[in-house]
Amino acid sequence: MPLHKLNIAGKNVRLHGCLRSPDFRTSRVLCSDPWDFVALWLKRAHQDEALFYWEQAKHFYNASLALPEVSAPLTSYYCFLNATKALLSSKNCIIIESHGVGGRAIEGNKSLSNEVVDFQGSGILPAMCKYLAEPDNAGKSFTLKQILWQMPFIHRAYCLSYKGTTELFIPLTENCFMRKDGSYEAWFQAQVHPRYLNAHTKRIIEPGFELFNQHGHTLIRRKRRFKWSGRAIEDSISKFISYHKQIRRRIIPIFSNENRWYLKKSVANHDDLSNSQLVLIFAAMHRLSELSRYDPIALAAHFNVNHNWLLMEFIRSAAGQFVYGIASEITGLEFIRPDSF
Structure with a gap:
């Protein structure tokens, strides 16, 4: 046939680009960034609370552009936090005012394997996981190295930083x-x-x-x-x-x-962490924001070892990827940039 x-x-x-409720009837949105489009969309939908969070996210995003790599994770994370609140508010989800994720360092050399992200069962990140119908990983811990391995927008940098890595x-x-x-x-x-x-x-x-x-x-x-x-x-x-x-x-x-x-690919050692890129970016940036806020000297030391380029690529590129993804989830529309990242 x-x-x-x-x-x-x-x-x-x-x-x-939308995971939860994609709109396949409406044409794709071509825009250099989604901030103004989504703001107008929320205004027309009379989503005042979501609009407030979205505009807060934009302010933190713009602040991040002017900051060095040691400082930018803090404002980038608060961009992600407010953008996620905008998503949850627009979908009438309950917002519990805690991050839903924590972090800690294991003693030893400066290594992404020694930076741990602890997933929690309540807060903003678990609420996003619930909305996206994903596991919230409550009580589980993963290293920054494990999390960054699963992001295609920095995967080439990852493989070049860690020779012999499985693509x-x-x-x-x-x-x-x-x-x-x-x-x-x-x-x-x-x-x-x-x-x-x-x-x-x-x-x-x-x-x-x-x-x-x-x-x-x-x-x-x-x-x-x-x-x-x-x-x-x-x-x-x-x-x-x-x-x-x-x-x-x-x-x-x-x-x-x-x-x-x-x-x-279906390879060993990634099935325990099966979340979308939005969840992974949020979790990884939270750990870096903790370092930026509470131990910036330790964060600076990460830029003096072999994974420095990988870390810089993540900090520079993650915000664009996250914001486009959240914009798609809020509106259900497909967003396309007129130029490459």
């Missing part, structure tokens, strides 16, 4: 959702760059995905299908959003021009 790309509201459907992500291109004529069957698929294809690729993309060849290209597709019927469009879109949410647990964006997408 002939295959066609899935189409909603006259547009071919692709992966969406966790496979870049995907030409992502789309396909449907089969004369059938209710539909699924996700994308193209894989030849550089990332080897004898181990099939094993590390499992479970849930499979490789196949078509017209000289290697493609990847989700094994699980979803039902799509043009006669019951609202029900079909509801099923599609649920399917998309499951995919986005393994496929993560770098917000940029056109947005770039990466499949997280």
